[in-house]
Amino acid sequence: MLISCPECERKVSDRAKACPDCGFPVAEHVAEQAEAAARAARLASRERVGEIDCPTCDARGFTYFEAADDEGQTRQMFGWCEACKHSGRVHQCKDLGGYYAVSHAALDPFLRGELDAPAEGVAFVGTQLVAEHRYEQPGETWTEPDGGDPDDLGSRG
Numbered sequence: 001m002l003i004s005c006p007e008c009e010r011k012v013s014d015r016a017k018a019c020p021d022c023g024f025p026v027a028e029h030v031a032e033q034a035e036a037a038a039r040a041a042r043l044a045s046r047e048r049v050g051e052i053d054c055p056t057c058d059a060r061g062f063t064y065f066e067a068a069d070d071e072g073q074t075r076q077m078f079g080w081c082e083a084c085k086h087s088g089r090v091h092q093c094k095d096l097g098g099y100y101a102v103s104h105a106a107l108d109p110f111l112r113g114e115l116d117a118p119a120e121g122v123a124f125v126g127t128q129l130v131a132e133h134r135y136e137q138p139g140e141t142w143t144e145p146d147g148g149d150p151d152d153l154g155s156r157g
């Protein structure tokens with residue numbers, strides 16, 4: 001196909017490595033544009049399709065970490081998983097590229113196309129819908145109270 005060279009506007013093949021007139025890397029430019037268009041189409045195709053086990057906590061709803069206690073001893077503690085808000089499940093979304101596990105916080109920016117996997121709270125899970133869950137029922141969604149106290153760990157009633 002003949003296109004106008006983006007640099008000098010002379011007609012040139014879109015497969016030409018370089019424009020014979022000005023040396024502009026035509027083929028590379030065309031490939032980059034095709035890639036950008038494909039990416040834009042992929043981002044625009046995003047939708048939420050359901051839920052998926054939280055990859056951050058492996059569907060348990062909480063995560064372990066080490067922290068110093070009041071006496072300064074390092075201990076293993078646990079905290080509610082923020083990605084799934086303790087429910088053990090996050091959003092499952094899809095686009096033309098496949099399926100993704102998306103945390104509660106990342107859902108809106110992901111759907112708007114502002115985030116791409118891998119990113120904080122976004123994990124690519126494959127090209128097939130994931131319908132299996134580790135636990136039959138999701139846990140109760142837990143939301144951190146206003147200005148939640150990071151020291152208040154594991155005190156669920």
Ligand SMILES: [Zn+2]
Nearest residue numbers: 005008019022
């Ligand atoms: Zn040119």
Ligand SMILES: [Zn+2]
Nearest residue numbers: 054057081084
């Ligand atoms: Zn989780």
